[in-house]
Amino acid sequence: MIEKKAKRIEIISNGPYVVTGNVPLAKEISVRDKKGVPVEWEILERYPDQEDYDLCRCGASKNKPFCDGSHHAVDFEGRETASRAPFSQVAERYEGAEFDLLDDEELCAGAQFCHRGEGIWELVDAPNDSNARLMAAEIVGNCPTGRLVVCEKGTGKPIEPHFEKSITVLEDPGRKCSGPLWVKGGIPIQSSDGSEYEVRNRATLCRCGKSSNKPFCDGTHISIRFKDDE
Ligand code: FES
Known part of the structure; x- marks a missing residue:
């Protein structure tokens, strides 16, 4: 019997996110109310299942959200600077x-x-x-x-939605820009140095390549008007 690989994300030094374990991948947009405030998410597209795939981390791929090797051409500097504290x-x-x-x-x-x-x-x-x-x-x-x-109150227990382990590629039409990768359901994320980040039910990974808090998104994609199709 073929053993199934665990769902996980491995960060490659100055390279992509390598996703293993047949993690479902979809594209979602934020939906805003009449006042222009986001209130829910809507699935736009589900990508075909793949056992393993590489997601662009530098923002330069011509085949987003997938890596096409452009990180070499743009000499991507993907140093991870995020805190490791819980x-x-x-x-x-x-x-x-x-x-x-x-x-x-x-x-x-x-x-x-x-x-x-x-x-x-x-x-x-x-x-x-x-x-x-x-x-x-x-x-x-x-x-x-x-x-x-x-x-x-009292117990301190987090009140969290249930998510299947999955990744969604975020789009923000209200701001006319593309957003980060939403990692849902506690998928382990391994740093390029081999250590592991704290496993969280919700996390966003930068895919524009410009965050100052890599590997996580810090909102820089908004100021640079990062677009999936450029
Ligand atoms: S996707 Fe890069 S900062 Fe948000």
Whole structure:
């Protein structure tokens, strides 16, 4: 019997993300409400299943989201600079009446889901309102980066959506740009130095090549108007 490979992502030094284990890959767009605030995701396309594939990390491939070897031609410098400290150690804790909110701003990718309503931080302060907790969990669950985590009062247990292990290529039509890779469901990510990043239910990997917090997205794709088809 052929043993199935585990789902994982390996970062190649100054090269692509090597994805193994038949990880489902799709493209998603953020959908905005009348006020222009993102409220949900919509699947645009599902890519054919592949046991292994390489995803572009430098932003220069002519076959995005896949790597076509362009990182050599552009002399891509992909040094990983992100913190290795566990999220729970570096995140700020905002204590609310109904839930606590953990926030690691370093991971912000500018997805703007947290702007919904009066903003997620207003919900933290809402006194004795159980709807606030539900709304906060929905907003945070839609934030692809894992910057924000809602935790139960008392137990401190994170309230997370269930995701199958998968990757989606993000598009932000509201800002007319392409976004990062959304890694869902706790796929292990191995650094180019062989160590492993903390496994998270939600994480965004840079695919424009310009983040200052590699391998994670820091929102730079917005200011450079990164486009999938260029
Ligand atoms: S994709 Fe967001 S900074 Fe590169």
